Amino acid sequence: MAQHFLLSAAARTLSLKSIFSEGEEAAYRRFCQLRWPETDGEPICPACGCVDVYDLTTRRRFKCAACHRQFSVTSGTIFASRKLAFVDLLGAICLFVNAAKGLSAVQMSRDLDVQYKTAFVLMHKLREAMKAETRDARLDGEVEVDGAAFGGHVRPANLKEERVDRRRRVNRSGKRRVVVVLRQRGGRTVTRIFLREAQGVEFARERIAPDTVVSADEVAHWDLLETDFDMQRINHSEGYSVGGAHTNLAESFFSRLRRMIGGQHLKVEGRYLDAYAAHAAWLEDHREESNGHLADCLIGGSYALIWPSISARFSVRV
Structure with missing residues (x-):
């Protein structure tokens, strides 16, 4: 080997x-x-x-x-x-x-x-x-788009009867932020921070060149990109890669960012999350140098x- x-x-x-x-x-x-x-x-x-x-x-x-x-x-x-x-x-x-x-x-x-x-x-x-490095980068070819939430952890109550469903928006913390990543296969990685993942649609339109093949998961708001790009969709409940459609590189970025925050920084404020996401993206892009x-x-x-x-x-x- x-x-x-x-x-x-x-x-x-x-x-x-x-x-x-x-x-x-x-x-x-x-x-x-x-x-x-x-x-x-x-x-x-x-x-x-x-x-x-x-x-x-x-x-x-x-x-x-x-x-x-x-x-x-x-x-x-x-x-x-x-x-x-x-x-x-x-x-x-x-x-x-x-x-x-x-x-x-x-x-x-x-x-x-x-x-x-x-x-x-x-x-x-x-x-x-x-x-x-990627401030003016515009991605083309094949690009993966995905989002993931960071921060805003709500500690469950001690007594079971006092616990609430933390998945509901009304019970979430206002510190929760979403990192949206655009990752070009064989190219660069671009990130931005939003309150909701759906806000990443305009970000994708801004930073992805026309005639680009865009891969995304089954979340409904990515449907809005189908009028602008050739879309490939993957339903993660069925598989991680089906018929060549996948978002594995975007997931690889999120894996590094989660290990970075959870293992090194322990907690990152929302105002700094953009910098840490850019750091993880830079490490991903230069990982073989x-x-x-x-x-x-x-x-x-x-x-x-x-x-x-x-x-x-x-x-x-x-």
């Missing part, structure tokens, strides 16, 4: 051992190369695009010869105003991408010896970069998240 990729040495191209043994300078150069790949890490002024730059080595800052602005490798990005050393920041990203089911902020704070708030904010910045590539992809995506708007609102915060 062939070895699974994730069990091979090719999947392990970055480790905490190598990060901390190589030191701060190597981590700093890695961030430079990922921000300015077109010049192999040589700085480019984010305000005017000039490549004629002075290197202020004692402060790890640069000064543009054209507009005379000072900037650093993190200026104008989600890493701006950081206090962590670059080696610690790279170590945090390594831990983050290595966790197949997510990582709690408490564990991150203990591993890096930083405050809980520091770990929490950093991890949500990274999740924002993950979400940005090495951890070194994942770290580089995440750092590069963090720079691309802010880069288009820097010239409009340049900041020298480092």
Whole structure:
């Protein structure tokens, strides 16, 4: 039997051992190369695009010869105003991408010896970069759509005669949210949070290209998509895959998200659920790539998240 990729040495191209043994300078150069790949890490002024730059080595800052602005490798990005050393920041990203089911902020704070708030904010910045990868994505080919409810658990009463039917809407918690996922077979995964699964119909119309084959379960509100797409329906009371119709990839995403919330985070507030869903989707889309590539992809995506708007609102915060 062939070895699974994730069990091979090719999947392990970055480790905490190598990060901390190589030191701060190597981590700093890695961030430079990922921000300015077109010049192999040589700085480019984010305000005017000039490549004629002075290197202020004692402060790890640069000064543009054209507009005379000072900037650093993190200026104008989600890493701006950081206090962590670059080696610690790279170590945090390594831990983050290595966790197949997510990582709690408490564990991150203990591993890096930083405050809980520091770990929490950093991890949500990274999740924002993950979400940005598919912000403008439009899915085509074969796409699966499904929804699942998270949060809003209602504890049953102690006495049997006082218990209510928690399936009825009147007895549900107002904290319950539904994650709707659109997953392209062989492509990307896009998610959004709603109060009810039926609201995902317009989301599907918005993010799925015409002439796409859409697979959905037997829930009635997906019938509204039949006027826009070639629909394949699967009744899960009859089988998980019948005649080629299935939503197994969407269910795989929900399996990872449930393990992430139940096993790592224990409870996620509704206002943060969108970020955790995007995190799980990113892990699903990149599940067959090495951890070194994942770290580089995440750092590069963090720079691309802010880069288009820097010239409009340049900041020298480092």
